[in-house]
Amino acid sequence: MSEDSGPPTSRRAGGTGQRSGTTRRRGRRPAGQDTRAALLDAARVEFTERGFDGATVRAIAERAGVDPAMVNHWFGGKDALFVAALQIPVNPDELVPQLLAGDPGQLGARIVRRFVTVWDATDGGPFVALLRSVSSHEGAARMLREFIARVVFGRVVSTLDTDNPELRAALCATQVAGLGMVRYVIRLEPLASADHDTVVTAIGPTLQRYLTGDLEPPSSGM
Amino acid sequence: MSEDSGPPTSRRAGGTGQRSGTTRRRGRRPAGQDTRAALLDAARVEFTERGFDGATVRAIAERAGVDPAMVNHWFGGKDALFVAALQIPVNPDELVPQLLAGDPGQLGARIVRRFVTVWDATDGGPFVALLRSVSSHEGAARMLREFIARVVFGRVVSTLDTDNPELRAALCATQVAGLGMVRYVIRLEPLASADHDTVVTAIGPTLQRYLTGDLEPPSSGM
DNA sequence: GTCTATACAACGATAGAC
DNA sequence: GTCTATCGTTGTATAGAC
Numbered sequence: 001m002s003e004d005s006g007p008p009t010s011r012r013a014g015g016t017g018q019r020s021g022t023t024r025r026r027g028r029r030p031a032g033q034d035t036r037a038a039l040l041d042a043a044r045v046e047f048t049e050r051g052f053d054g055a056t057v058r059a060i061a062e063r064a065g066v067d068p069a070m071v072n073h074w075f076g077g078k079d080a081l082f083v084a085a086l087q088i089p090v091n092p093d094e095l096v097p098q099l100l101a102g103d104p105g106q107l108g109a110r111i112v113r114r115f116v117t118v119w120d121a122t123d124g125g126p127f128v129a130l131l132r133s134v135s136s137h138e139g140a141a142r143m144l145r146e147f148i149a150r151v152v153f154g155r156v157v158s159t160l161d162t163d164n165p166e167l168r169a170a171l172c173a174t175q176v177a178g179l180g181m182v183r184y185v186i187r188l189e190p191l192a193s194a195d196h197d198t199v200v201t202a203i204g205p206t207l208q209r210y211l212t213g214d215l216e217p218p219s220s221g222m
Numbered sequence: 223m224s225e226d227s228g229p230p231t232s233r234r235a236g237g238t239g240q241r242s243g244t245t246r247r248r249g250r251r252p253a254g255q256d257t258r259a260a261l262l263d264a265a266r267v268e269f270t271e272r273g274f275d276g277a278t279v280r281a282i283a284e285r286a287g288v289d290p291a292m293v294n295h296w297f298g299g300k301d302a303l304f305v306a307a308l309q310i311p312v313n314p315d316e317l318v319p320q321l322l323a324g325d326p327g328q329l330g331a332r333i334v335r336r337f338v339t340v341w342d343a344t345d346g347g348p349f350v351a352l353l354r355s356v357s358s359h360e361g362a363a364r365m366l367r368e369f370i371a372r373v374v375f376g377r378v379v380s381t382l383d384t385d386n387p388e389l390r391a392a393l394c395a396t397q398v399a400g401l402g403m404v405r406y407v408i409r410l411e412p413l414a415s416a417d418h419d420t421v422v423t424a425i426g427p428t429l430q431r432y433l434t435g436d437l438e439p440p441s442s443g444m
Numbered sequence: 445g446t447c448t449a450t451a452c453a454a455c456g457a458t459a460g461a462c
Numbered sequence: 463g464t465c466t467a468t469c470g471t472t473g474t475a476t477a478g479a480c
Contacts, residue, residue: 053275054358056459067463068460078460131357135273135350135407145408170404170413171424177408178400182392185357186367186399191392202393202437206428215424249477250449257449279470289451294471296449 036074038064043085048129057081082133096155107156108207113200115176116183120196124184131185148173160212171210179203258296260286265307270351274304274358308355318377329378330429335422337398338405342418346406353407370395382434393432401425 264285375391
């Protein structure tokens with residue numbers, strides 16, 4: 001993930017005296033990166049808790065312990081900070097191979113288990129933020145769409161050599177997204193508090209059918 | 223600000239430009255002009271396009287052609303207007319019996335077909351608004367949760383006399399919500415443009431299993 | 445005449461920009 | 463840090479229905 005979008009100004013140490021008054025310090029300025037990382041962390045918390053509109057630049061800066069002007073300086077504005085902060089808590093480069101390793105007949109179960117394990121770790125907070133983003137921010141839906149189609153389920157389905165790979169990927173997305181919505185956003189019981197085994201047992205077969213099963217009605221011979 | 227030095231507040235807007243054309247006079251309007259309904263319509267548009275936070279009372283009132291104070295007068299505030307405007311485009315009192323009528327083995331298919339039929343009619347707009355509401359407004363998630371659990375799937379599942387009725391209802395909610403999310407919000411192809419038969423054939427069996435099927439792993443004899 | 449739906453004005457709070 | 467715009471809300475005068 002490119003977490004490296006510097007400020008509009010040059011990032012060369014000798015180019016601009018970023019602060020420190022008139023003293024021009026050559027070389028090291030690691031403090032700036034700390035400020036940027038602190039803003040990202042604070043932004044994730046605030047965006048998670050308040051949504052895009054509800055999260056204020058002031059609150060984010062205050063949480064990060066820096067001046068609100070730093071948001072503009074490092075990211076160019078609230079939108080850019082939002083985009084930078086919206087990172088999915090998994091690394092698909094290693095996620096997909098891990099899912100594909102093992103019994104192909106249990107692939108659906110592994111996906112479900114991984115999903116609840118990842119998101120339960122943060123109580124679903126980032127998932128709620130993601131949902132907010134998708135439904136309220138213009139580019140977020142497109143971003144998530146391409147992420148799902150190309151990176152996550154696209155890679156998984158493409159290795160299975162089945163018919164209708166795109167449809168299968170989309171179907172998987174429906175079940176996984178719906179699980180996250182009900183468990184983390186709507187928090188509908190008993191699913192919201194169900195242990196992982198229960199969830200995997202109930203929903204794993206659905207994913208498995210979408211991945212490798214027959215999508216035609218069982219009585220129809222095509 | 224004790225003194226408003228700006229030009230907008232001319233003490234008594236006596237002779238200066240009154241609103242050209244249709245002067246919104248004070249006092250009771252002639253019968254037949256339903257301010258309440260106009261506000262509801264405007265609120266749905268605004269909430270759909272801007273989300274709960276983004277939609278302002280002022281903008282809603284302007285769209286309705288009335289004074290912002292009317293929101294308070296008729297609904298008690300923005301929240302109450304939001305709740306009133308958030309109407310699900312189905313009547314569960316007649317929806318559930320219609321779903322239950324017919325072959326029980328095709329119940330899942332009927333639910334899916336009804337779902338896409340209802341929401342396709344509005345291109346999913348209200349669904350997106352609903353998702354925004356759920357993820358950004360505190361009471362919306364609770365409202366939707368109770369609606370799903372008690373009114374929709376709760377009634378359906380309770381007539382089936384199966385084990386784990388609450389879990390089955392929640393599982394149904396995951397698949398239906400996820401379908402709506404992928405089809406109407408993320409708009410992931412080919413599912414976003416798939417015809418009803420394709421969707422029903424692919425997802426109907428999932429609902430059917432959640433409703434009446436075995437939720438234990440098929441290979442396990444326990 | 446009474447009631448009420450309505451418009452106008454203004455307030456306190458707060459966000460984002462400069 | 464300051465400044466400005468705008469938010470949701472409230473008070474009140476008024477005009478028309480009853």
